[in-house]
Amino acid sequence: EPEVTQTPSHQVTQMGQEVILRCVPISNHLYFYWYRQILGQKVEFLVSFYNNEISEKSEIFDDQFSVERPDGSNFTLKIRSTKLEDSAMYFCASSERSYGYTFGSGTRLTVV
Amino acid sequence: GESVGLHLPTLSVQEGDNSIINCAYSNSASDYFIWYKQESGKGPQFIIDIRSNMDKRQGQRVTVLLNKTVKHLSLQIAATQPGDSAVYFCAEKGGGGSNYKLTFGKGTLLTVNP
Numbered sequence: 001e002p003e004v005t006q007t008p009s010h011q012v013t014q015m016g017q018e019v020i021l022r023c024v025p026i027s028n029h030l031y032f033y034w035y036r037q038i039l040g041q042k043v044e045f046l047v048s049f050y051n052n053e054i055s056e057k058s059e060i061f062d063d064q065f066s067v068e069r070p071d072g073s074n075f076t077l078k079i080r081s082t083k084l085e086d087s088a089m090y091f092c093a094s095s096e097r098s099y100g101y102t103f104g105s106g107t108r109l110t111v112v
Numbered sequence: 113g114e115s116v117g118l119h120l121p122t123l124s125v126q127e128g129d130n131s132i133i134n135c136a137y138s139n140s141a142s143d144y145f146i147w148y149k150q151e152s153g154k155g156p157q158f159i160i161d162i163r164s165n166m167d168k169r170q171g172q173r174v175t176v177l178l179n180k181t182v183k184h185l186s187l188q189i190a191a192t193q194p195g196d197s198a199v200y201f202c203a204e205k206g207g208g209g210s211n212y213k214l215t216f217g218k219g220t221l222l223t224v225n226p
Contacts, residue, residue: 004155031212042219043156043201048212056212091155098211099144103155 002026004104006092012110013082021077021107023092032075033093033101034067036060043091049075082111120199122221131189133220135202140183143206146214147176147187149198156201159187164206189222197224 005024013019025032034046047057049067066078075094079086089106125131137145143164148156162169162176162185169176175188185202199221203214 033212033214035214043203043214043216045213045215050212056210058213099161099205100158101146101214102158103148105155106153 002102004092004094004102006090006104006107008107009105010108010110012112015084015111016081019079019082019109021079021090021092021109023075023077023094023104024073025075025092025094026096026102027073029094029096029102031055031095031098032067032069033095034077035091035093035103036088037091037106038088046077046090079109082109084111087111120219120221122223124223124225125192127192127194127224127226129192131187131192131196131222131224133187133189133200133222135185135187135217135220137183137185137202137204137217138215139204139206140180141206142204142215144204145176145178145185146203146205147174147185148201148203148216149196150201150219151198159200192222192224194224194226197222 007022032049035043037043045058047061048055064080068076087110091103091106093101093103095101146161147159150156160171160174160176162178173190177186199219201219202217205214
């Protein structure tokens, strides 16, 4: 069964550093998403991406965050200057249409 | 002090019993609903979905019921197995002019006792 692949599985970074989280969506999918889950809390929407542009974003997705699809297979989330409160599981998801999402296994980001 | 995190509703069942997990959603304009299963340290795994023009949908051992009148969604798992132990989330989409964003509920922890 096709999977969404995320790397790394765990990233530790110092506060103020930039991090890039990487995702390889399912190959025929057209819609891409990032969500995050702070430990013990709900999964929260960050951003959706379609046709090479952001289609929707949440209040969490401020100027510190950016997304990119640098080639035909990768989808990245960049956090420019990490804060302690950015520590969370970050999930990438993709879908063929605007429903039927498949999530990756996540990247655990720890900011120290 | 301030509490952090959520106190998850929990459901404990015996292996072989049927489980019913409930979810109240917030937006009457939502038109698409999904149930996800999340095991510890893993991403949400799709179980079953339903559109707002349906009341019931069945999958393998799972049934989703949608009651739009009271904004209630339920997931029924037949013959629950130990491997079904996980946190179950409902998610809704489509309310408030949003076409892409899934809004997740807080989850229910299902524990299946052998």
